[in-house]
Amino acid sequence: xTAVSQTPKYLxxxxxxxxxxxxxxxxGHDTMYWYKQDSKKFLKIMFSYNNKELIINExxxxxxxxxxxxxxxxxxxxxxxxxxxxxxYFCASSQDRALAGGPTDTQxxxxxxxLTVL
Amino acid sequence: AQSVxxxxxxxxVFEEAPVELRCNxxxxxxxxxxxxxQYPNQGxxxxxxxxxxxxxxxSINGFEAEFNKSQxxxxxxxxxxxxxxxxxxxxxxxxxxxSYGKLTFGQGTILTxxx
Numbered sequence: 136x137t138a139v140s141q142t143p144k145y146l147x148x149x150x151x152x153x154x155x156x157x158x159x160x161x162x163g164h165d166t167m168y169w170y171k172q173d174s175k176k177f178l179k180i181m182f183s184y185n186n187k188e189l190i191i192n193e194x195x196x197x198x199x200x201x202x203x204x205x206x207x208x209x210x211x212x213x214x215x216x217x218x219x220x221x222x223x224y225f226c227a228s229s230q231d232r233a234l235a236g237g238p239t240d241t242q243x244x245x246x247x248x249x250l251t252v253l
Numbered sequence: 254a255q256s257v258x259x260x261x262x263x264x265x266v267f268e269e270a271p272v273e274l275r276c277n278x279x280x281x282x283x284x285x286x287x288x289x290x291q292y293p294n295q296g297x298x299x300x301x302x303x304x305x306x307x308x309x310x311x312s313i314n315g316f317e318a319e320f321n322k323s324q325x326x327x328x329x330x331x332x333x334x335x336x337x338x339x340x341x342x343x344x345x346x347x348x349x350x351x352s353y354g355k356l357t358f359g360q361g362t363i364l365t366x367x368x
Binding site: 177183245 | 296341343
């Protein structure tokens, strides 16, 4: 069974369109993340949710809006797509007991969604 | 804030040769350290991690990494590589005691194993 799944795997769209990427995890984790991997393969965190609550929001344009309907899902909606949004977007999840002072938990990554904006 | 530098963007080696992928980090606080691997057209998978204790950590497929606090390094090594080790490897850190799992990644090192 796939632990962290993303749909679609590939997304090709025109500038100015609005699109969504979905992420689901079946690991029972409390925390989910979105990362962006740019053309230079540099990975950077965008958002993190814990139990449907936004806890990390890096400097990301307002056109990007994460939505977490429940703790197993974290979707990414992007408005008015721009050329610079072309990248691979990775979803991840972890149990994350960091606040309890215990060891950090492994983040499990999805297969990625390759977004191409034309 | 943390930063991670992977000193080599590409490392070509021959099969059965040893390899070292270098990683240095900068942080004002103590960190946890990770190596992730990304095989072609796949997501990232955790290879190994250092949380505490012994500074030498090993993976199930023969990789090892040693945490060197004085040099702020976490280099990844394997004594004999296989064709199947061809992938991109990412070093990452996470600050201890922070809220939730923000990982800071290096730029990645592409390991290519030639027959």
